[in-house]
Structure formats: structure tokens, C-alpha cells
Amino acid sequence: MNRSIGLWLAPLFAGGAVALVLGVYGRVHPPARELIVSFGFSTVLTMKVWFGTFAVLLAGVQVVTALAMGGVLRLPGGRRPWAAGAHRWSGRLAFLFTLPVAFHCLYSLGLQYSSPRVLVHSVVGCLLYGAFTTKMLMLSRENARFGAVAVVGGVVFAGFVGVWLTSSLWFFATVGIRV
Amino acid sequence: MRRPGPLYTLIFGLLATMVIAMFGRTGVTAQASAPAAVGTPRVTPSAAPTPTASPSAKPAAKPSAKPASTTRKVYAARIPALRAVIGVVVTGGSAIAYVCDGRRLEAWLRGKVNADGSVVLTGPGGQVVAAVGDRFLGGAVQLKGGDPVGFSAPPVRPPSGLYRLTATLRGAKVVGGWIVTPDGRQVGVVKVGTSVRSAPAYDPGTDAVEVDGERLPVAPADPAAP
Numbered sequence: 319m320n321r322s323i324g325l326w327l328a329p330l331f332a333g334g335a336v337a338l339v340l341g342v343y344g345r346v347h348p349p350a351r352e353l354i355v356s357f358g359f360s361t362v363l364t365m366k367v368w369f370g371t372f373a374v375l376l377a378g379v380q381v382v383t384a385l386a387m388g389g390v391l392r393l394p395g396g397r398r399p400w401a402a403g404a405h406r407w408s409g410r411l412a413f414l415f416t417l418p419v420a421f422h423c424l425y426s427l428g429l430q431y432s433s434p435r436v437l438v439h440s441v442v443g444c445l446l447y448g449a450f451t452t453k454m455l456m457l458s459r460e461n462a463r464f465g466a467v468a469v470v471g472g473v474v475f476a477g478f479v480g481v482w483l484t485s486s487l488w489f490f491a492t493v494g495i496r497v
Numbered sequence: 498m499r500r501p502g503p504l505y506t507l508i509f510g511l512l513a514t515m516v517i518a519m520f521g522r523t524g525v526t527a528q529a530s531a532p533a534a535v536g537t538p539r540v541t542p543s544a545a546p547t548p549t550a551s552p553s554a555k556p557a558a559k560p561s562a563k564p565a566s567t568t569r570k571v572y573a574a575r576i577p578a579l580r581a582v583i584g585v586v587v588t589g590g591s592a593i594a595y596v597c598d599g600r601r602l603e604a605w606l607r608g609k610v611n612a613d614g615s616v617v618l619t620g621p622g623g624q625v626v627a628a629v630g631d632r633f634l635g636g637a638v639q640l641k642g643g644d645p646v647g648f649s650a651p652p653v654r655p656p657s658g659l660y661r662l663t664a665t666l667r668g669a670k671v672v673g674g675w676i677v678t679p680d681g682r683q684v685g686v687v688k689v690g691t692s693v694r695s696a697p698a699y700d701p702g703t704d705a706v707e708v709d710g711e712r713l714p715v716a717p718a719d720p721a722a723p
Contacts, residue, residue, distance in 0.1 A: 348698055349697050349707070354517060354521040354522050355521045355522075361710075361711070363710040363711065406502070409506075410509075413506065413510055414510070414513065417513050417514050417517060418517055421518065422710070425518070426707060426710075427709075427710065432692055432694040433692055451507065453503075454503035454504065454506055454507045455503070455507075457502075458501060459500070492667060492668070493667050493668075
């Protein structure tokens with residue numbers, strides 16, 4: 319019993335530490351004026367908007383494949399190994415898409431709270447990486463329970479959606495759809 | 498740790514971030530010409546001539562009205578009573594002043610220098626009545642809703658001075674100001690639409706800052722510019 323609590327607590331604390339470190343770094347580090355490459359988009363901002371959108375779409379794939387893995391949803395030809403592989407790789411790809419975006423956010427801009435949107439975006443963005451760390455660490459245990467992982471996965475998904483709503487959707491709504 | 502896959506994912510993410518940090522950055526000047534906002538026509542309410550500020554338009558009473566001097570003088574000083582800093586640029590008979598506390602308080606004021614060296618600067622945020630001298634600019638500043646406070650500001654040299662940003666960012670008017678004092682400190686705020694925030698650090702050697710992910714132009718404040 320104690321051992322299982324330890325198995326739970328370590329990933330939770332690690333995730334909390336990651337979120338905290340990112341937030342403190344974003345606040346303490348003076349925003350760098352340097353930009354990062356825009357990966358072929360016209361501006362760094364549109365790159366972030368679209369990478370974020372790709373990531374949140376892949377996060378949707380995550381939810382569907384997770385439901386299939388848990389047997390909640392029956393996909394056509396939905397054998398577990400297929401869903402598991404799709405889940406793993408869509409997740410990795412989503413994570414990869416977030417990295418240049420988050421790097422620019424934290425390195426070039428920093429954690430800000432000039433408006434509610436920016437505040438929510440800053441905080442949820444940091445929490446997202448904390449929750450993701452927690453989930454990865456939980457998954458690396460052989461005896462990870464599906465239910466427990468699903469809860470953390472749900473938090474990660476909520477983070478993805480929250481960050482996307484306060485950035486990409488805001489951009490689409492106020493500026494329009496640009497590349 | 499019998500399933501290392503997720504850990505590999507985390508480690509890979511860390512490595513990918515380091516790669517971005519090492520190779521993914523572009524220099525400060527690489528996109529300096531990028532913002533679409535540069536040169537957008539813009540009307541500052543305070544730029545409208547105020548009826549009271551035009552005595553200098555009268556015919557010169559003295560034999561030789563001094564032609565508008567084109568020398569540029571910049572003054573800056575702290576105003577402890579306001580916990581703010583004032584920066585004033587005088588050139589060509591016109592003046593622009595900026596009072597700012599680096600957080601919320603900010604006022605841009607404009608005016609003409611009279612033949613006797615007095616100047617009244619006005620704007621939506623308040624007014625300044627001052628005398629312009631070679632060794633100082635001194636007088637009183639009264640911000641909207643506040644009491645008059647005296648100040649005396651010595652001339653400063655670049656990189657110290659008063660810098661201003663005007664642009665349009667995604668439909669919102671952006672106005673920013675920085676007062677760089679000789680001790681190297683800088684005070685400024687940036688107003689995007691109606692929201693006021695602390696200004697990002699500005700390097701007086703450059704011509705832009707980044708606001709909300711876009712590089713916007715910053716230039717030494719000029720009374721003649723919008």
C-alpha cells in the first residue's frame with residue numbers, strides 16, 4: 319500500500335515541480351528579444367497558432383485512441399495494439415509540435431498576466447507540461463492503472479484545449495485565418 | 498522502470514528543446530523589417546493643437562524672432578513625489594514629454610516652446626509648465642486628477658533619452674514609451690488598445706522591441722512625429 323502511494327506521489331511531485339519551474343523561469347527570465355525560426359510560416363506567431371492547432375487535433379486523436387484502449391469505444395478493426403500504437407505516436411507528435419511554441423512563449427515572452435486571456439494561457443501552459451510529465455512517469459511503471467493514467471491524461475487534454483482556446487482560437491477570431 | 502518508452506519521450510522532448518535553443522533562434526535584426534505595422538498612419542489625440550498653446554504663432558514682437566532651433570535637447574529626471582520619471586525632448590521649437598512610472602501611470606504631452614523659453618505641454622494625461630534652459634528643464638507637472646509637482650531635469654545624452662513606439666498590432670493601437678536615465682535604468686509602459694502593461698526591456702542600440710510576438714519599431718521621441 320505504502321509502496322503504491324509512493325509510486326503515485328513521485329510522478330505527481332515531479333509534474334508539479336516541472337510546472338513550477340517553467341512558471342518561475344517564465345517570470346524571472348527577462349524576455350529575450352530573439353525570435354525562433356518560423357518553420358516556413360510567414361511569422362513566428364502564425365507558426366505558433368498552427369503548431370498549436372495541430373497539437374490540439376492530435377490531442378483529440380489521443381482521446382479517441384485512449385477510449386479504444388480502455389475498451390470504451392470500439393473502433394473498426396479496433397484491436398488494442400493498433401489503438402495503443404496510434405495513441406503513442408499521436409501523443410509524441412503532439413508533444414513535438416508544442417515544443418517550439420512553448421519555447422518561444424517562455425524564452426522570448428515569459429509568463430505574463432496583462433489580461434485574463436494571457437494569464438490563463440500562461441498558467442495552463444505551465445500546468446500542461448507538469449501534467450504531461452506526471453503522465454509519462456506514471457506510464458513508465460509497469461503496474462500503471464488504466465484509470466489513474468486516464469485521469470492524468472484527461473488533465474493533459476484539458477490543458478491542450480485550454481492553451482489552444484486562449485491562443486490559436488483567439489488569433490483566428492480576432493485576426494483571421496492566416497498562414 | 499520496466500517500460501522506458503514514456504521516459505524516452507520526455508528525454509527526447511528535452512533534447513529537442515535544446516536543439517531549438519541552439520539552432521532555432523534568429524538574430525535580433527533578422528526580422529526587424531517584418532512588422533506590417535510600421536508607418537501606419539495614426540492620429541494622437543494629444544497631437545491636436547490646443548488653442549492655448551499657440552502664442553508663438555503671433556508675429557514676432559522682437560526684431561529677430563529666433564528661427565526655430567533644430568538642435569535637439571533631451572532631459573530626463575526622476576520625480577520622487579510621483580514615483581515616476583519624466584523625459585522631455587525639445588527640438589525645432591516643439592517639445593514632447595513623457596511621464597511614466599513603469600506600471601500604470603503614463604502621459605504623453607506636447608507643446609511649443611515660446612520665445613522666452615517657456616513651454617506648456619499638454620495631453621489627455623495632464624500638463625507640464627516649464628522653462629527650457631541649457632543646463633536644465635524645470636517646472637511643474639500636473640497629472641490628471643493629481644496635484645502639481647515640481648521637477649528639474651538635467652540634459653542627458655544617448656543612449657539615455659526618451660524613446661517612443663507607435664504601431665498598429667492586429668487592429669489595436671500600440672503606443673509605448675521608454676525613458677532611459679543616465680544610470681542605465683529604464684522606465685516605460687506599452688499600451689495595447691486600452692490595456693497598459695510594463696514595457697519589455699528596450700535596447701537603445703536597436704530599433705524595435707517585441708510585443709505579443711511581433712517586432713514593433715521604436716525610435717527616439719520626436720515632437721514632430723505622430
